[in-house]
Amino acid sequence: MQLVCENLSFQYPDNGTIVLDRLSFTMQGPGFHAVFGPSGVGKSSLARIISAGITGYTGQLHLKEIKTILYSYNMERLPGWSNIGNVLQQVTPSGRESLLEELITVFVLDNLMESRFSCLSLGQKNRVNLIRYLVQDFDLLILDESLANVDEKLRQIILLYIKDRFPDKMFLSISHNLMEVATFCKEIMVLGTQEERGRGCILQGLDFCRDVILDRNRLDRCMLEIMNAC
Amino acid sequence: MLVRRFVRRIAQFLIVYGVGLASLLGLKYVLTLSNYVVPDISLILETAKDVIADYIPAVFSTLSVTILGQVISIILAFSVGIAGRKSSWLGSFIRVTAYNIQAYPIVALAPIIFILLGDGFLSRLLIASMICYFPLLLSVLGVMAAPVRDIEHFYQATGRMTWQLEVKIRAFENLSKLTTVISGSATLAMAGTIVAEFIAANAGIGYSIRTALYQSDLAKIFVALFLIGIIISLYQGLLESIGTWIIQKTSTELPSHAQ
Numbered sequence: 001m002q003l004v005c006e007n008l009s010f011q012y013p014d015n016g017t018i019v020l021d022r023l024s025f026t027m028q029g030p031g032f033h034a035v036f037g038p039s040g041v042g043k044s045s046l047a048r049i050i051s052a053g054i055t056g057y058t059g060q061l062h063l064k065e066i067k068t069i070l071y072s073y074n075m076e077r078l079p080g081w082s083n084i085g086n087v088l089q090q091v092t093p094s095g096r097e098s099l100l101e102e103l104i105t106v107f108v109l110d111n112l113m114e115s116r117f118s119c120l121s122l123g124q125k126n127r128v129n130l131i132r133y134l135v136q137d138f139d140l141l142i143l144d145e146s147l148a149n150v151d152e153k154l155r156q157i158i159l160l161y162i163k164d165r166f167p168d169k170m171f172l173s174i175s176h177n178l179m180e181v182a183t184f185c186k187e188i189m190v191l192g193t194q195e196e197r198g199r200g201c202i203l204q205g206l207d208f209c210r211d212v213i214l215d216r217n218r219l220d221r222c223m224l225e226i227m228n229a230c
Numbered sequence: 231m232l233v234r235r236f237v238r239r240i241a242q243f244l245i246v247y248g249v250g251l252a253s254l255l256g257l258k259y260v261l262t263l264s265n266y267v268v269p270d271i272s273l274i275l276e277t278a279k280d281v282i283a284d285y286i287p288a289v290f291s292t293l294s295v296t297i298l299g300q301v302i303s304i305i306l307a308f309s310v311g312i313a314g315r316k317s318s319w320l321g322s323f324i325r326v327t328a329y330n331i332q333a334y335p336i337v338a339l340a341p342i343i344f345i346l347l348g349d350g351f352l353s354r355l356l357i358a359s360m361i362c363y364f365p366l367l368l369s370v371l372g373v374m375a376a377p378v379r380d381i382e383h384f385y386q387a388t389g390r391m392t393w394q395l396e397v398k399i400r401a402f403e404n405l406s407k408l409t410t411v412i413s414g415s416a417t418l419a420m421a422g423t424i425v426a427e428f429i430a431a432n433a434g435i436g437y438s439i440r441t442a443l444y445q446s447d448l449a450k451i452f453v454a455l456f457l458i459g460i461i462i463s464l465y466q467g468l469l470e471s472i473g474t475w476i477i478q479k480t481s482t483e484l485p486s487h488a489q
Contacts, residue, residue, distance in 0.1 A: 051387070070387055077380045081402050081480060091390065116480075129384075136388055 001065045001170050003027045003050070003140065008059035010045055019045045022059070025202050027172070027187050032163060034173045034181045034205065036226060037191030043174045046191075047071055047142045050172070066139040066170065073144035076129045078117040084128055085113030092135045103131045106161045108154060122149035127158070134162070144174040159184050160210050182222040183208045190229040201229055232471050239463040247459055251452065269449040277449035278456075285438055289457040292423050292434040293465065295351070299358030300419040303366055304412060306359070311370030312397055325371055332364035337425050344430045354426040354434065361422030362415045369411040373404040405480065409473025416466050424458070 008023040019042035027033045035043045048054040050061065051071035063069075078087050092100045104110055107127040112120060120128065130146050147155050162171070163184070175181050181188055186207035191200040203225050208214055258268035265273055314324030340357050347353045374397065381399050385391040401408065427436020435454050442450035 072384075075380050076383060079381055079399055079402065081398070091384070091388070132384065 001030055004062040006060040008057060010057040013056060023200055025189050030168050030170050032171045032173055032185045034185040034188045036181050036188050037230060041191040043191060044144055047144050047174055051142055068138045069140045070133050070136060070138045071142040072129060072133045072146050074126050074146055074148045080116050080118050083114050084117055088132055091132050096135045100135050103134055107131055107158060126150060140170040142172045163209055178223050178226060182206060182219055182226060190226055203229060235471055236464060236467045239467040243459040243463045247456060274449045274452050278453045281450055281453055285454055285457055288438045289435040289461050293461050295354045295358055295423045296419045299355050300362050300416060303359045303363035306363055307366040307370045310367055311374045314371050315374035328367050328371060332368055336360045340429050349430045349432050354423055354431050357426035358419045358422035362419040365418060366415050374400050378403045405477055413466055413469040413473055416469055420462050
């Protein structure tokens with residue numbers, strides 16, 4: 001499982017702003033990977049290029065053993081004509097009903113299945129949205145701030161659960177949460193600052209898993225490296 | 231709630247009607263106009279007593295054509311709006327055609343319809359539908375052609391999107407707008423029907439107004455206008471109530487984080 005970008009360049013067609021400039025990197029293997037950087041450096045554009053949501057870029061994108069790519073983002077909504085339970089069941093492929101039940105429990109959403117999406121808090125909305133992607137068939141799932149507004153404790157539980165439950169899938173997390181990215185991801189693509197717009201470098205994260213003791217010193221070093229690279 | 235809405239609508243109409251009538255009466259007394267030009271209150275009331283039995287069935291005849299015309303235009307507007315929502319050449323063609331045709335005063339085509347179809351029900355219905363149809367179509371096209379990306383993205387990414395689902399999402403997301411437009415189009419349909427009855431018809435309140443016009447009987451016209459105002463207020467109030475009920479039915483639950 002490999003994601004390779006070679007000299008990827010992209011500029012907004014309306015104003016000509018260069019977002020990505022000859023960006024090259026490789027991400028290998030299943031698990032959590034991340035794209036990190038300040039706002040406006042092209043994280044979401046990169047995600048949309050990878051998920052074929054944007055055309056008109058130059059450069060090469062090579063995917064090995066990755067057939068289905070899904071892109072989820074935190075502003076997504078579910079239709080409001082039915083309750084969440086019904087909407088989730090309707091989009092769950094047959095045979096994955098038990099996975100859906102499990103996800104609902106882990107994501108602490110059992111009591112909300114009778115509610116309409118518009119009645120949920122932002123964190124609840126993001127959790128519900130992520131569940132419907134996780135029950136789909138995918139090789140690479142891009143999570144663009146998909147756990148925004150979820151409290152730290154629950155976010156940690158969810159991330160560890162996903163790592164355990166989907167060990168053969170690749171995840172690309174786009175987040176502004178430095179600690180989360182440094183702790184849970186194994187490769188972090190740090191997109192450059194305004195001066196080196198469109199460039200980036202790959203750093204190693206801690207790839208923290210369940211039953212492993214977190215090395216605080218390593219985490220601090222990793223976060224410093226990321227901050228320096230930004 | 232329903233009664234309060236009807237009362238409010240009728241009260242609004244009565245205020246407007248009262249102000250209009252008072253202005254005319256004021257003009258009458260300032261300029262010392264005769265009852266022939268502007269009838270006084272007692273003459274209006276006397277005329278109302280004489281013609282009300284004929285005018286009530288006439289206004290209901292107009293209302294029935296209005297409702298039927300509006301239903302036809304809603305069905306047509308949704309059919310064409312759904313077909314024209316795509317960014318394909320057919321969708322673009324439908325949208326451009328609709329925008330161009332609506333810029334033309336449809337009521338000017340009424341004589342052609344009367345020449346071809348003659349006086350009567352069908353002509354009234356057709357003109358009512360046509361006048362109501364184009365503003366409705368533009369609103370439906372606007373709603374149907376605007377993607378709701380935050381909802382549609384998932385269904386497109388997972389290959390679940392069908393045209394029925396797309397229409398359902400867009401209609402649901404714009405329910406409030408659509409119900410307001412449909413409610414507002416009732417006035418257009420009523421105006422279309424009355425215009426058709428003015429030009430050439432053998433029934434309806436517009437036909438009664440035309441007859442009163444030939445007799446230069448302003449009192450009869452005041453009575454007809456009063457009945458039209460009351461009936462359109464009730465009809466619009468009913469449509470608004472149905473719209474509110476649909477919207478409330480789809481969002482009745484309390485926010486879970488507020489429970």
